[in-house]
Amino acid sequence: MSSADDKQQNPQIQAEEVVESELKPTWRSYIWDSLDKSPEERKFLFKLDSAVLTFASLGYLIKYLDQANINNAFVSGMKEDLSLYGxxxxxxxxxxxxxxxxxxxxxxxxxxxxxxxxxxxxxxxAWTVLTFATSRCNTAQQLYGIRFLVGLAESGFYPGMQYVIGSWYRKDELAKRSCIFHCSSAVASMFSGYLMAAVYHLEGVGGFRGWQWLFLVDGIISLPIALSGYLMLPDEPENTRALYLTAEEREYGRKRMEKEGRKGKEPYTRAKIWKIFSSWHIYVLTLLYITFNNGNNASAPAFSQFLKSSTAPKYEVWQINVYPTTTYAIQIVTTLAYAWTSDSVFRGARWPAFIFGGCMNILCYVSLAIWDIPIGWKWACFILAGAGYGLSGLAFAWAHEICSDDREERALVTGSMNEIAYVFQAWLPLLVWKQTDAPEYQKGYITVSCLAVLMMATAMATRWLHNRQNRSREVESESEGETAEEVIVDAKA
Known part of the structure; x- marks a missing residue:
């Protein structure tokens, strides 16, 4: 049988040859990474992006929509209807x-x-059903129970989808896709404001208040997206059964990850657990994400409450919901800018975005902590603060790269990053973002300014440790290569 026939009948041979066919990057890779890749890889990535990125983005949109709608409902009549004055x-x-x-x-x-x-x-x-149920709450106690269950149901989505993305994409592809995924949270926050402004006109229809209609419409949007996930998610390269991938493409996906140094499943042995917890990875990367995740005013609808406060001009309900969406517009623009510059201009370096985002946080939040500033600058600070919101995708892309050679460590580290960040978010807002301090929140603005400084310092420490790790691996690789050459020479002798 000829070599050509072997290739047609053996998808593994085809996959290996396709993975090895690397094209030299040109200016087109600055626009989108797959433009410089082989036709086979472009087709594979198009299929993967169409399924994974579409579902991830839509899923995160409804997650954040169902997470953030409580703030829009609060300033749109729920506070007064349910007497939520504390x-x-x-x-x-x-x-x-x-x-x-x-x-x-x-x-x-x-x-x-x-x-x-x-x-x-x-x-x-599960969280779609709970979103429907929120519209029927009549007391604060009912809302407490529903919000707890919504958080429980939403807990697995973001780290789970970041893990799936990290299982399929290579280093030069990760940041863009992780950041596009994270952009969905900003789109959801904007959409929630627009949606509240729109559904407020349904006030009284069917016996529901305007803020109740927000939860009902959110649930209607969420349901078909949730159902689509059963078909769109490809699982992992080693066990995928996605209908839109051929047998050759499934094998190709596995070979891509092998070349990237991503290992398959291994058991959680005592030695592996010791290796994970004796490494700097889990501690430094978790600290980086804590400082990012808690280093903004997302825990309180500060801009909306400023607009609603008696010290500001009187705004209508639609304005209170729509004007703060400008912050999320800034988040979208800067998140995408971070992704593209990190992958191309800075050649895979993630730290510059953390420095820029931290500086913007300090500029905006120190000004807001002073509070007695010109009204135009106060608006600018609320809006420009969105530049510090979009670093999550880069943090996870960085973690995937640093932990690329250990699947279990990568899962545990990325899970810990999100987990511990929200442990802090569980109690920190009760101290520094108290509703009774609205709209000034001086303690909150001072706190996030300090966290911005710590985030920048942690990013520089991560950079130094990552570079040291890469140098160590290069030395080990060279040493192994020299040993192999010596063995060959001895065998010939």
Whole structure:
């Protein structure tokens, strides 16, 4: 049988040859990474992006929509209807966070034995039902219980999808896709504001208040997206059964990850657990994500409450919901800018974005802590603060690269990053973002300014440690190469 016939009948041979056919990057890779790759790889990535990125982005949109809608409902009549004049909003957000924290580790454990294409869409269905239920709450206590369960159901989605993305994409592809995925949270926050402004006109229809219609419409949007996940998610390269991938493409996906140094499943032995917890990876990367995740004012609808406060000009409900979406527009622009410059201009370096985002946070939040500043600059600070919101995708891309040679470590580190960050978010807002301090929140602005400084320092420490790790691996690789050459020479002698 000829060599050509072998290739046609053996998809593994084809996959190996396709992976090895690397093209030299040109200026087109600055626009999109796959433009410089072989036709086979472009076709493969197009299929993968169409399924994984579409579902990830839509899924995160509805997750964040169902997470953030409580703030829009609060400033659109829910506060007055349910007499929420104390710190009830803080308690609702805290209970959501508690559920989110409690659910993450069990969810990650389940994800190791249950296919992502089954587990993640099932979680989405659960929080969709709970979103419908929120519209029928009549007391703060009912809202506390629902918000806890929503957080529990949502806990597995973000780290789970980041893990799936990290399982399929290579280093030069990760940042863009992780950041596009994260952009969905900003789109959801904007959409929630626009949606609240729109559904407010349904006030009284069917006996529901405008803020109740927000939860009903959110649930209607969420349901078909959740159901689509059962077909769109490809699981992992070693066990994928995605209908849109051929046998050759499934093998090709496995070979791509092998070349990237991503290893398959291994048992959690005592030696492996010791290796993970004796490494700097889990501690430094978790600290980096804590400082990012808690280093903004997302825990309180500060801009909306400023607009609603008696010290500001009187704005209508639609304006209170729409004007703060400008912050998320800035988040979208800067998140995409971070992704493209990190992959191309800075040649895979992630730290410059953390420095820029940290500086923007300090500029905006120190000004807001002073508070007695010109009204135009105050608006600018609320809006420009969005530049510090979009670093999550880069943090996870960096973690995938640093932990690329150990699948179990990568899962545990990325899970810990999200988990511990939300542990802090469970109690920190109760201290520094108290509803009764609105709209000034001086303690909150001072706190996030300090966290911005710590985030920049942690990013530089991560850079130094990562570079040291790469140098060490290069030395080990050279040493192994020299040993192999000596063995060959001895064998010939």
């Amino acid at each position: 710190d009830q909003l803080n308690y609702m957000q805290t209970l959501w966070t508690v559920g989110y924290v409690i659910g993450q580790i069990p969810s990650n454990i389940i994800l190791s034995s249950v296919r992502p294409s089954i587990w993640i869409p099932s979680l989405e269905l």
